[in-house]
Amino acid sequence: MKPIGRCRAHTNIALIKYWGKRNEELFLPMNSSLSLTLDAFYTDTSVTLDDTLSSDIFYLDDVLQGDKETLKITNFLNLFRTAANIETKCLVKSYNHVPTAAGLASSASAFSALAGAMNEATGLNLDLKTLSTFARQGSGSATRSIYGGLVEWHMGEDDISESSYAIPVDDATWDIGMIVIAVNTGQKKLSSRVGMKQTIETSPFYSSWVETATSDLTKMKDAIKEKDFITLGELTESNGMKMHATMLGAFPPISYWEPDSVKAIQAVKEIRETGIPCYVTMDAGPNVKVLCRQSDMKQIEEKLLNQFKPEQVIPTKVGSGIKVLSDSQWNY
Template identity: 60%
Template sequence: MIGIARAHTNIALIKYWGKRDKKLFLPMNSSLSLTLDAFYTDTKVTFDQTLTKDTFFLNNKEETTEKITPFLDLFREKMSSPRFAKVESLNFVPTAAGLASSASAFAALAGAINQASGLHLDTQTLSTFARRGSGSATRSLYGGFVEWNKGTDSHNSMAIPIDDASWDIAMIIIVVNQAKKTISSRDGMALTVQTSPFYQAWVESAEKDLQNIKQAIANKDFITLGEITEFNGMKMHGTMLGSNPPFCYFEPETIIAQQAIRQLRAEGIPAYMTMDAGPNVKVLCQTSTIPTILSHLETLFSKDKLIISKVGKAMHYLTQDDWEQSLQSFEDTL
């Protein structure tokens, strides 16, 4: 009973920030993301009747199963003959640095379990399971632009594919810092929801942003898409500054990157920024403008801090040969 899956990260253009149900991971507001091809997680799950406990290996190192076992249990409840599992995961994303590593991680894990268990859940149903590992993992099961409909309960808070984003869409990631964040997304969300007087206004405006950005996508209107993306992302970070105590993920180079994007726009280059819970800046752009944007950013940042990503695919299954190649690729990066 083996399953192997790959899922790509996604970057939210309309942010998910705050839960109305912490156990079921039900969000305060719906969100929308772009799946990226540059970062991904490969995961292999083996259900074996000879195992006496779950085991988890991340990047070839054994880790605690504190988060893995409860996630496996969601699927085991539906299996006719539940078994313990060996989970092996290769994360081609800097972990916990605001680059959505948990999204690809739990989306790949959900896919691998789905295949190994023989449940063969459809993608939208599977997205309701992935959500229980990491909210943003809901969206990583699809490629292109994806909505996470907040829903009314655990059964309909799910991912909805919106558009394949095959119209000159790309993103440049400015890696300010790959280190683990001092404040996790979960802790940051909780503090913001509990203490920020700006929070309720954020929820209400995010819903309006979602409707507007979906219309921009339908119209293939890149300028409006970018403007809404930047507006929404900066509002989310504003709620954090209004928390008690206030906190901020920005670092000095974050501000430099933001100023660079504004300068590009002043020069007539359509480029728009967004940020998740971390210091790294993501630049939403058109593939055709990448050379111009890079030439500007390379005057401020070293080339190794600038990562180009095109649109990522939906979660998909891998063969054992694919898995062996991923192992080799990971070892080559060490």
């Protein structure tokens, strides 16, 4: 019987952002970050080790992927093959329950699920902290999707790969939720990797971004300890807007925003002015995420539906960490 591993991983949205690598090959970030794992968006992935294969085969949502997409997967699988001292090729089947490359962290769930499935298939049995260092080398934010709740990604030291990993900070079960306003779920024109590199190389605001992100993280961890939702939200909104300001300062300027992004931000601010605490954040894409109390989600959702279609307003609870799936749980 061929060794097989199956795993589910959820996306995460950074509250304190990661934007920029100091080492592109090892995916080592310029600053530490902190995220919230989301229940509504996830990826299920299976990996079968097959001695009869001469090369890796990759299916995404039952569509056979081309050489370019498969090569990226092969390079990632090689991390595990090297650790397990094997050369066996793999059949990878991945199912994305999140729009791909739309700024909704699909790569985070994708590579975290792939890491978990490969860990299971090879029998490496890596602990979660070590597994997060592997996931990081597929997609930086994937390191955080190994865990549920609020998760910190340590930037690490120098160019030491093992020093940059994720750890769980808090289970976030104290009335925290998020609403995604899906402005545009199509594939973005400028990838995060290209955007990051351009920002680092040309934006005069970038060094200040890194410095303030570090202090923002310290303040946010204090807020989490105190279960201070207001401070958590204010820091989330401020940090996200500062990240986008660094992009606008790049040459040429970078903006992932669309008119409906601005419309969504304004709508959230108007809701907040009515006395409901809710705060926006955005990643490298036009979609707006609203950090709020779970107990307020229904009320906020109803107000947003005055301006957006039902399919655009997606409420989500806090997500869990990676989960190995049994045969009976694999529904594909």
